Amino acid sequence: MTTHSVSSRYVDNERLIALNASHAAFRRDLAKMARVATVANFRDPAHRRSILNGWAVFKNQLEQHHSHEDRFLWPSLRRNMAGSDAAMSVLDDMDAEHAIIDPLLRSVDYAFDHHDTADLPGVLDELNTKVSHHLTHEEQDAIPMIVEAIPEKEWKKIVSGITRASMSGAPEFMPWVTEGATDGEVKRVLSMLPPPARLIYRRVWVPRYRKVSRW
Ligand SMILES: [Fe+2]
Ligand SMILES: [Fe+2]
Numbered sequence: 001m002t003t004h005s006v007s008s009r010y011v012d013n014e015r016l017i018a019l020n021a022s023h024a025a026f027r028r029d030l031a032k033m034a035r036v037a038t039v040a041n042f043r044d045p046a047h048r049r050s051i052l053n054g055w056a057v058f059k060n061q062l063e064q065h066h067s068h069e070d071r072f073l074w075p076s077l078r079r080n081m082a083g084s085d086a087a088m089s090v091l092d093d094m095d096a097e098h099a100i101i102d103p104l105l106r107s108v109d110y111a112f113d114h115h116d117t118a119d120l121p122g123v124l125d126e127l128n129t130k131v132s133h134h135l136t137h138e139e140q141d142a143i144p145m146i147v148e149a150i151p152e153k154e155w156k157k158i159v160s161g162i163t164r165a166s167m168s169g170a171p172e173f174m175p176w177v178t179e180g181a182t183d184g185e186v187k188r189v190l191s192m193l194p195p196p197a198r199l200i201y202r203r204v205w206v207p208r209y210r211k212v213s214r215w
Helices: 014-035 044-079 084-113 121-148 152-178 183-190 193-209
Strands: none
Touching: 014 044, 014 121, 014 152, 014 183, 044 084, 044 121, 044 152, 084 121, 152 183, 152 193
Protein backbone atom coordinates (compact mmCIF):
# COMPACT_ATOMS: atom_id res chain seq x y z
CA MET A 1 0.00 0.00 0.00
CA THR A 2 1.49 3.30 -1.02
CA THR A 3 0.22 6.83 -1.16
CA HIS A 4 0.07 8.01 -4.75
CA SER A 5 -0.90 11.61 -5.18
CA VAL A 6 -0.27 13.50 -1.96
CA SER A 7 2.42 16.09 -2.44
CA SER A 8 5.66 15.04 -0.76
CA ARG A 9 5.35 18.17 1.36
CA TYR A 10 2.32 16.71 3.14
CA VAL A 11 2.85 12.98 2.90
CA ASP A 12 4.39 12.62 6.38
CA ASN A 13 2.15 15.13 8.11
CA GLU A 14 0.76 13.74 11.37
CA ARG A 15 -2.68 15.20 10.63
CA LEU A 16 -3.00 13.09 7.52
CA ILE A 17 -2.18 9.60 8.82
CA ALA A 18 -5.76 8.29 8.69
CA LEU A 19 -6.72 10.25 5.58
CA ASN A 20 -3.72 9.18 3.51
CA ALA A 21 -3.94 5.55 4.64
CA SER A 22 -7.67 5.52 3.82
CA HIS A 23 -7.10 6.98 0.35
CA ALA A 24 -4.44 4.31 -0.31
CA ALA A 25 -6.88 1.61 0.89
CA PHE A 26 -9.63 2.95 -1.41
CA ARG A 27 -7.22 2.80 -4.37
CA ARG A 28 -6.20 -0.74 -3.35
CA ASP A 29 -9.87 -1.82 -3.26
CA LEU A 30 -10.71 -0.07 -6.55
CA ALA A 31 -7.88 -1.98 -8.21
CA LYS A 32 -9.12 -5.26 -6.71
CA MET A 33 -12.69 -4.45 -7.72
CA ALA A 34 -11.65 -3.78 -11.31
CA ARG A 35 -9.74 -7.08 -11.44
CA VAL A 36 -12.16 -9.34 -9.58
CA ALA A 37 -15.73 -7.99 -9.83
CA THR A 38 -16.23 -9.35 -13.33
CA VAL A 39 -19.43 -10.75 -14.76
CA ALA A 40 -17.85 -14.22 -15.02
CA ASN A 41 -16.77 -14.21 -11.35
CA PHE A 42 -20.13 -12.83 -10.29
CA ARG A 43 -21.88 -15.88 -11.77
CA ASP A 44 -19.96 -18.21 -9.43
CA PRO A 45 -21.84 -18.24 -6.07
CA ALA A 46 -18.72 -18.51 -3.84
CA HIS A 47 -16.91 -15.79 -5.72
CA ARG A 48 -20.00 -13.61 -5.74
CA ARG A 49 -20.18 -13.89 -1.93
CA SER A 50 -16.54 -12.86 -1.69
CA ILE A 51 -17.05 -9.89 -4.05
CA LEU A 52 -20.07 -8.76 -2.02
CA ASN A 53 -18.03 -9.04 1.22
CA GLY A 54 -15.33 -6.83 -0.27
CA TRP A 55 -17.89 -4.40 -1.62
CA ALA A 56 -19.68 -4.11 1.75
CA VAL A 57 -16.50 -2.99 3.52
CA PHE A 58 -15.41 -0.66 0.70
CA LYS A 59 -18.82 1.03 0.60
CA ASN A 60 -19.07 1.36 4.38
CA GLN A 61 -15.57 2.82 4.66
CA LEU A 62 -16.13 5.27 1.80
CA GLU A 63 -19.43 6.45 3.33
CA GLN A 64 -17.81 6.87 6.76
CA HIS A 65 -14.84 8.70 5.26
CA HIS A 66 -17.04 11.14 3.34
CA SER A 67 -19.28 11.66 6.35
CA HIS A 68 -16.30 12.58 8.55
CA GLU A 69 -14.99 15.00 5.91
CA ASP A 70 -18.45 16.55 5.47
CA ARG A 71 -19.11 16.86 9.21
CA PHE A 72 -15.72 17.76 10.61
CA LEU A 73 -13.24 18.98 7.97
CA TRP A 74 -15.06 20.98 5.32
CA PRO A 75 -17.12 23.15 7.74
CA SER A 76 -13.95 24.13 9.59
CA LEU A 77 -12.19 25.04 6.31
CA ARG A 78 -15.25 26.99 5.13
CA ARG A 79 -15.08 29.12 8.28
CA ASN A 80 -11.33 29.57 8.26
CA MET A 81 -10.99 30.22 4.53
CA ALA A 82 -14.17 32.28 4.10
CA GLY A 83 -12.27 35.15 2.44
CA SER A 84 -10.81 32.97 -0.30
CA ASP A 85 -12.88 32.40 -3.44
CA ALA A 86 -10.39 29.74 -4.55
CA ALA A 87 -10.82 27.82 -1.29
CA MET A 88 -14.63 28.06 -1.47
CA SER A 89 -14.50 26.75 -5.02
CA VAL A 90 -12.41 23.73 -3.93
CA LEU A 91 -14.82 23.03 -1.06
CA ASP A 92 -17.81 23.33 -3.41
CA ASP A 93 -16.06 20.77 -5.63
CA MET A 94 -15.53 18.45 -2.64
CA ASP A 95 -19.27 18.63 -1.82
CA ALA A 96 -20.26 18.11 -5.46
CA GLU A 97 -17.91 15.14 -5.92
CA HIS A 98 -19.17 13.44 -2.74
CA ALA A 99 -22.74 14.02 -3.97
CA ILE A 100 -21.93 12.38 -7.33
CA ILE A 101 -20.38 9.32 -5.68
CA ASP A 102 -23.34 8.55 -3.36
CA PRO A 103 -25.80 7.62 -6.15
CA LEU A 104 -23.08 5.61 -7.88
CA LEU A 105 -22.76 3.47 -4.74
CA ARG A 106 -26.54 2.92 -4.91
CA SER A 107 -26.25 1.97 -8.61
CA VAL A 108 -23.60 -0.66 -7.82
CA ASP A 109 -25.77 -1.97 -4.97
CA TYR A 110 -28.70 -2.20 -7.37
CA ALA A 111 -26.64 -4.07 -9.97
CA PHE A 112 -25.37 -6.51 -7.31
CA ASP A 113 -28.79 -7.00 -5.68
CA HIS A 114 -30.57 -7.58 -8.99
CA HIS A 115 -27.79 -9.65 -10.55
CA ASP A 116 -27.78 -7.02 -13.27
CA THR A 117 -24.62 -8.18 -14.98
CA ALA A 118 -25.32 -6.11 -18.11
CA ASP A 119 -24.96 -2.87 -16.15
CA LEU A 120 -22.32 -4.02 -13.69
CA PRO A 121 -19.13 -3.33 -15.70
CA GLY A 122 -20.37 0.16 -16.64
CA VAL A 123 -21.34 1.26 -13.12
CA LEU A 124 -18.16 -0.17 -11.57
CA ASP A 125 -16.06 1.61 -14.17
CA GLU A 126 -17.84 4.90 -13.56
CA LEU A 127 -17.45 4.53 -9.79
CA ASN A 128 -13.73 3.80 -10.21
CA THR A 129 -13.27 6.88 -12.41
CA LYS A 130 -15.21 9.25 -10.15
CA VAL A 131 -13.70 8.06 -6.85
CA SER A 132 -10.16 8.07 -8.28
CA HIS A 133 -10.63 11.61 -9.60
CA HIS A 134 -12.03 12.78 -6.26
CA LEU A 135 -9.18 11.28 -4.20
CA THR A 136 -6.59 12.99 -6.36
CA HIS A 137 -8.43 16.31 -6.47
CA GLU A 138 -8.80 16.28 -2.67
CA GLU A 139 -5.13 15.45 -2.18
CA GLN A 140 -4.01 18.22 -4.50
CA ASP A 141 -6.32 21.01 -3.42
CA ALA A 142 -7.93 20.26 -0.03
CA ILE A 143 -5.15 18.48 1.87
CA PRO A 144 -2.88 21.55 1.86
CA MET A 145 -5.69 23.49 3.56
CA ILE A 146 -6.19 20.77 6.18
CA VAL A 147 -2.55 21.17 7.14
CA GLU A 148 -2.22 24.94 6.77
CA ALA A 149 -5.59 26.49 7.61
CA ILE A 150 -6.72 24.77 10.80
CA PRO A 151 -5.13 26.00 14.05
CA GLU A 152 -3.85 23.27 16.39
CA LYS A 153 -6.50 23.87 19.07
CA GLU A 154 -9.29 23.52 16.52
CA TRP A 155 -7.58 20.48 15.00
CA LYS A 156 -7.64 18.72 18.41
CA LYS A 157 -11.41 19.27 18.60
CA ILE A 158 -11.84 17.86 15.09
CA VAL A 159 -9.80 14.78 16.02
CA SER A 160 -11.86 14.16 19.16
CA GLY A 161 -15.09 14.58 17.14
CA ILE A 162 -13.93 12.09 14.51
CA THR A 163 -12.65 9.71 17.19
CA ARG A 164 -16.01 9.75 19.00
CA ALA A 165 -17.89 9.24 15.73
CA SER A 166 -15.67 6.40 14.53
CA MET A 167 -14.73 4.51 17.73
CA SER A 168 -17.32 1.74 17.27
CA GLY A 169 -16.08 1.19 13.70
CA ALA A 170 -12.43 0.61 14.66
CA PRO A 171 -12.65 -3.24 14.56
CA GLU A 172 -13.39 -2.99 10.82
CA PHE A 173 -11.54 0.22 9.93
CA MET A 174 -8.16 -0.72 11.38
CA PRO A 175 -7.67 -4.12 9.66
CA TRP A 176 -9.20 -2.74 6.44
CA VAL A 177 -6.95 0.30 6.27
CA THR A 178 -3.78 -1.69 7.02
CA GLU A 179 -4.44 -4.64 4.70
CA GLY A 180 -1.47 -5.06 2.36
CA ALA A 181 0.43 -2.21 4.04
CA THR A 182 4.15 -2.36 4.78
CA ASP A 183 5.32 -2.83 8.39
CA GLY A 184 6.25 0.85 8.50
CA GLU A 185 2.84 1.94 7.24
CA VAL A 186 1.08 -0.33 9.75
CA LYS A 187 3.20 1.09 12.57
CA ARG A 188 2.31 4.62 11.53
CA VAL A 189 -1.42 3.89 11.45
CA LEU A 190 -1.26 2.06 14.79
CA SER A 191 0.40 5.12 16.34
CA MET A 192 -3.10 6.65 16.32
CA LEU A 193 -4.25 4.04 18.87
CA PRO A 194 -3.43 3.76 22.57
CA PRO A 195 -1.20 0.70 23.32
CA PRO A 196 -4.04 -1.51 24.70
CA ALA A 197 -6.00 -1.00 21.47
CA ARG A 198 -2.93 -1.96 19.40
CA LEU A 199 -2.91 -5.28 21.24
CA ILE A 200 -6.63 -5.78 20.53
CA TYR A 201 -5.93 -4.91 16.86
CA ARG A 202 -3.35 -7.70 16.62
CA ARG A 203 -5.08 -10.32 18.76
CA VAL A 204 -8.73 -9.77 17.86
CA TRP A 205 -9.54 -7.34 15.03
CA VAL A 206 -7.07 -8.60 12.39
CA PRO A 207 -7.70 -12.35 12.90
CA ARG A 208 -11.47 -11.77 12.86
CA TYR A 209 -11.25 -9.57 9.74
CA ARG A 210 -9.09 -12.08 7.89
CA LYS A 211 -11.49 -14.97 8.51
CA VAL A 212 -13.81 -13.49 5.88
CA SER A 213 -12.96 -13.86 2.19
CA ARG A 214 -13.18 -10.54 0.30
CA TRP A 215 -12.87 -9.79 -3.41
FE1 LIG B 1 -10.76 11.88 1.57
FE1 LIG C 1 -13.57 13.23 0.02
